[in-house]
Amino acid sequence: MSEVNKPRIVIVGAGPAGIRAAETLVAGGLSPIVLDEGERGGGQIYRRPPEGFTRPPEVLYGSEAAKAVALHKTFDAMVAAGRLIHHPRSSVIAIADGRLQVLGGAGSRWIAYDRLILATGAMDRIMPVPGWENPGVYGLGAMQIALKAQGAALGRRLVLAGSGPLLTLLAVQLLKAGGQVGAVLDTTPMRRQLHGFAGLSARPLFALRGLAMRWRLAGLYHAGVRLERIEADERGPVAVLWRDASGREQRTACDAVGLGWHLRAETRLADLAGCDFSYDETWRQWLPKADAMGRARPGVYLAGDGLRILGADGAEVAGRLAAAACLQDLGLPAPDIAVDRRRLGRFSRFARGVAEAFPWPAEAAAGLPGETVICRCEGVTAAALRDTVNFGGGEVNRAKSLGRVGMGRCQGRYCELAAAEIVAGSAGHDCARAAGRLRGQAPVRPAPIASLLQDATADG
Incomplete structure (x- = not known):
């Protein structure tokens, strides 16, 4: 197939799902365009620090260091070889008529596509707490970004609150980096956490690794708590008031608070692309509809946590499947997907176990x-x-x-x-x-007024 006749395939997101989708398309002889808000590929879970940062991958990613390095090398090699076009620091703010409006350092432009793969990931799922509107209260994801990208803890004495795997993971990461964590407050009772055991057994080593991290937190971790409020002065938080599993009132001093109840899928672009949605009772959120391969509608494919919250390993599998579906629909040779379909089923069972063990506190x-x-x-x-x-x-x-x-x-x-x-x-x-759910509207990210007034005929 000549370069002129090749379909233009755009991938939004350069995390695990986006990178594996790009790799599959490149192997199929195509040259996708990859748009990502980060400076370098890796996504949130495998976020890379700036050039010259000296902390080794083992410190940044722990037991997942080998996976992170392999993913980074795969993406960098494709970019260096010119097998794909990478637009870093680029946010898609609108979708219309087969084109994406992309906001980058040089302003706004429109990029047309023949096929679109959305690998937009997920973000913190937050439950408001009285006092959370004060400065110095962050999502757990924001705290993790600061730690990975800059080696910084967003506070001298931290309280982390919420529920889900990230709560424990971030606490351990902060402690390893020398941060001071005053308490890790999990709103899910321990007996409820055991409800997800059957699903968690789909990935026993992963589950055991989580238990080992929980053990490392020792007396810092408290399950079944009720958050009362975040006390703050003009400079930010001073303490978190909470009740333990027995109902006793507790007060933990702090100068920063991290909140997060697992994840919510980032679905705004899927909405603008015309995808249908359904309410998922287990996750207690609206998620896009797609088949097992990620086909959401003609020419639009979804992969990763923006479709199903399966974690980094599941996102890699989903990225490959979405790209394989794209190749199949184009009538091009596609890789054998049997193994990935089985793996996706296992990751889905595990994810359901996580959702049942750490439910959204409706x-x-x-x-x-x-x-x-x-x-x-x-x-x-x-x-x-x-x-x-x-x-x-x-x-x-x-x-x-x-x-x-x-x-x-x-x-x-x-x-x-x-x-x-x-x-x-x-x-x-x-x-x-x-x-119901809030309808997605463009621009999906804050954008300068000038970018919205530009000539919409420019096509990148």
Whole structure:
């Protein structure tokens, strides 16, 4: 196939899913375009520090160092050989008429595609806590980025709170780097964590590694806690008030707080690309629909945590499958997918086990005190959000138009899930599914006004 006749395939995201998708397409004789917000390929889990950073991979990635290095080398080799076109520090802010609007250092431009693979990953899933709107309160992912990219802890004495594997992993990483962690507060009771044992057994070594990390935290880790509030002054947090599993009130001094309840899929671009969604009862969030290979709609493929939250290993498999589906649909030779299909099934069972062991605290979110700020961008409280239900019914888009929840810079990425629980509960629904989901809108990232006024005919 000549270069002129080759289809233009664009991959959004250069994490494990995006890199393996690119590798599969390159092996099939194609030259994809890879767009990524990072400077170098690797994604969040295998995020690379700046050039000249001296900490070795074993320190940055722990037991996953060999995987990270292999993935980085694969991507760098394809870039160096000119087998793909890599646009780093590039954010896709809109999709329309078979084109992507891409915001980069040189401004905004449009890039056309024949086939699109979205490997957009996931982000922290946050439940608001009274006082979380203060400076010095971060997502667990933000704390991990600072640690990997700059070797910095975002505070001198930290409290980490939430639930899920990242809570334990980040605590261990911070301690290994010399950070001071005052407490690791898990809102999931220990007996509930055991519910996911059957699913976790699909990857026993991975599960045992998590238990070993938990053991290293010793007395810092507390399960089944209830978070009361984050105390703060003009400089930021000073303490976290919480109740232990027995109901006793506790106070842990700190100057920074990290929050996170596992992950939520990043689906805004899938929405703009016209993908259908369904509500997943296990994950308590809306996820795009796709077949086992990642086909979401004609010409659009999804891979990685933006489709199914399977972790880095699962994302690599999903990336290969999405690319193989793309090759099949183009009538080109595709690799044998039998082994990857079996592996994906195993990773899916494990992921379901994680979701069952560390569930989203829906009841706690629905019952947040009225003064709790739900939308940090717009300062919308739980009481104000509940008031919208009286005028607009129990639907989050109506609540958004009436009360501005989800209208800020993050477009609801941090507040939508909790807001849906509050709206549903106030409307008398027993599940956030009934409240619907916030519709994706362009631009999906903050963008300069000038970039939105540019001539839309420019095609990169």
